[in-house]
Amino acid sequence: MKHVFLLLLTFLPLLATAQQTPQKVRVLVLTDIENEPDDAQSMVRFLTYVNQWDVEGLIATTSVHQRNRVAPERIRRIVEAYGKVRNNLLLHEKGYPETEALLRIIKPSVAKYGMNAVGPGNDSEGSEHIISVVDKADPRPVWVPVWGGANCLAQALWKVRQTRTPDELDRFVAKLRVYTISDQDDSGPWLRKTFPNLFFIVSPGIHDRGAYEYSTWRGISGDVFPFAPGFAGPDSSIVNNAWLDANIRKNHGPLGAEHPHTVYIMEGDTPSFFNLIVNGLSVPERPDWGGWGGRYELYTPRTRKWFSEPETRPIWSDAEDQVKGKDGNYYDSNKATIWRWRQHYQNDFAARIDWTVKPYNEANHPPVAKLGHANEIRVKSGETVTLSADGSSDPDGNALTYEWIYYREAGTFESARLPIIKNKDQKVATLVVPKALVPETMHIILAVTDNGTPALTRYQRVILTVMP
Ligand SMILES: [Ca+2]
Ligand SMILES: [Ca+2]
Structure with missing residues (x-):
């Protein structure tokens, strides 16, 4: 449907x-x-x-x-x-x-x-x-x-x-x-x-x-x-x-x-x-x-x-x-x-309410999530794809953590076997593209979170078009 x-x-x-x-x-x-x-x-x-x-x-x-x-x-x-x-x-x-x-x-x-x-x-x-x-x-x-x-x-x-x-x-x-x-x-x-x-x-x-x-x-x-x-x-x-x-x-x-x-x-x-x-x-x-x-x-x-x-x-x-x-x-x-x-x-709401009363250096501000490559990538079944959050930063100088989330429902690919993302909590991760019978899309969400108070998260969306 x-x-x-x-x-x-x-x-x-x-x-x-x-x-x-x-x-x-x-x-x-x-x-x-x-x-x-x-x-x-x-x-x-x-x-x-x-x-x-x-x-x-x-x-x-x-x-x-x-x-x-x-x-x-x-x-x-x-x-x-x-x-x-x-x-x-x-x-x-x-x-x-x-x-x-x-x-x-x-x-x-x-x-x-x-x-x-x-x-x-x-x-x-x-x-x-x-x-x-x-x-x-x-x-x-x-x-x-x-x-x-x-x-x-x-x-x-x-x-x-x-x-x-x-x-x-x-x-x-x-x-x-x-x-x-x-x-x-x-x-x-x-x-x-x-x-x-x-x-x-x-x-x-x-x-x-x-x-x-x-x-x-x-x-x-x-x-x-x-x-x-x-x-x-x-x-x-x-x-x-x-x-x-x-x-x-x-x-x-x-x-x-x-x-x-x-x-x-x-x-x-x-x-x-x-x-x-x-x-x-x-x-x-x-x-x-x-x-x-x-x-x-x-x-x-x-x-x-x-x-x-x-x-x-x-x-x-x-x-x-x-x-x-x-x-x-x-x-x-x-x-x-x-x-x-x-x-x-x-957390994002709490930070913005902080902004209504606090000076800049006493409040937290969201990180900037960036990709070291395009948002949309064409890949082939069996290929290893490198996912990179290179260029991500934080305006407060906070330390950043990374999460690569496979958002299965947002794409068309519906294999029962979920693809495994290696190093999915690292700045650079890899994914072996699963086998597709027809062109399919897979959505990977990069979530970048800072260590400020409260911790704030920003995203990038990667859409892989998988060619058979
Ligand atoms: Ca109402
Ligand atoms: Ca921050």
């Missing part, structure tokens, strides 16, 4: 420039902030990375959990806290935008639930803003992480469909990249059905709404589900309130203090923007390659239900990785596609 759809995909040479500074991605967030504390949590983390993106909208919406209210004032409060620490963040990395620029793009949607807010009379500051952002003479796509309901985006697309030609509508749709944290109203299924070419990542869980426990995004901070006594896949001790109090909320300045106490799980919405973070691991246009935000494959999930309506088109949805858990057991799990990176992304 996976192979068939990959052949249908056309994509740019995405990795060719991976070792150069990539172009910033454009981001526009929809959030049902205030429905429970986790959107506010995600907004805090999001703001520590805003120097990596062109953030073009922060829109307050409704959802199934908050049907008659939108709360732009809460976004404003958190952005104002960012304003208090922006100068300090700039000591550590450049590019953090002016507070005023972020305040200007906070917009409300209509305070009505789902498709009740789509159609004549439902234009809002939020939906009009979405249209104006997409309409800009900027060829880059607009990424839309959706943390609640999607009806503000639905209204924007409804209006464009009503008022423009089919060609104009196609061009508008082609600029959007949507990731919704499940369907939190009935507009997600409508969007997918009405705009069959709309790029859409959604992890719905394997049952109808309510069964969020099955959703990929729960890997951010959830444990093994269904709960099995004695089993512990991910490390829960680094996502609980005690850890967050110690590393984010208390004695870490005004932005960290805006990260509220967890009621359900920490930051269920964060996976929607995690793969946009520039860390050398994720490639936003390739959800099937995986990253901190998880891994997703393009298919039509016919046996699953969204508000009792079957899907009729391919979407990017749940995919499983086999990952060794904290307890030594192997887990085949969609949520593991996120939790396999948990230590790395939690």
Whole structure:
């Protein structure tokens, strides 16, 4: 199934420039902030990375959990806290935008639930803003992480469909990249059905709404589900309130203090923007390659239900990785596609919250992962390939450790026999290329970790195309 759809995909040479500074991605967030504390949590983390993106909208919406209210004032409060620490963040990395620029793009949607807010009379500051952002003479796509309901985006697309030609509508749709944290109203299924070419990542869980426990995004901070006594896949001790109090909320300045106490799980919405973070691991246009935000494959999930309506088109949805858990057991799990990176992304957040209060030489900064060769290499079965992290460095002068990870699920090669990487914890490693019957791809992830506090990790992705 996976192979068939990959052949249908056309994509740019995405990795060719991976070792150069990539172009910033454009981001526009929809959030049902205030429905429970986790959107506010995600907004805090999001703001520590805003120097990596062109953030073009922060829109307050409704959802199934908050049907008659939108709360732009809460976004404003958190952005104002960012304003208090922006100068300090700039000591550590450049590019953090002016507070005023972020305040200007906070917009409300209509305070009505789902498709009740789509159609004549439902234009809002939020939906009009979405249209104006997409309409800009900027060829880059607009990424839309959706943390609640999607009806503000639905209204924007409804209006464009009503008022423009089919060609104009196609061009508008082609600029959007949507990731919704499940369907939190009935507009997600409508969007997918009405705009069959709309790029859409959604992890719905394997049952109808309510069964969020099955959703990929729960890997951010959830444990093994269904709960099995004695089993512990991910490390829960680094996502609980005690850890967050110690590393984010208390004695870490005004932005960290805006990260509220967890009621359900920490930051269920964060996976929607995690793969946009520039860390050398994720490639936003390739959800099937995986990253901190998880891994997703393009298919039509016919046996699953969204508000009792079957899907009729391919979407990017749940995919499983086999990952060794904290307890030594192997887990085949969609949520593991996120939790396999948990230590790395939690440490990264802690470091960036340090940046909001500490001078440069008292905080840690990520290493620079480099390869001594190209990201994409054509190899032959039986050949020995040398993998080199030559040129990797650390801005703080920290010592570096290396790990070469075979990311089996990200490639096409599905041999039962895993290739052995020799010296996989060294700067230079080797791999004997296994036998392939047809051309196959194998993904090897270089993870470079420093010995600062907290330890930080950056990546490079090597894609081997194996010729028979
Ligand atoms: Ca939410
Ligand atoms: Ca460092």
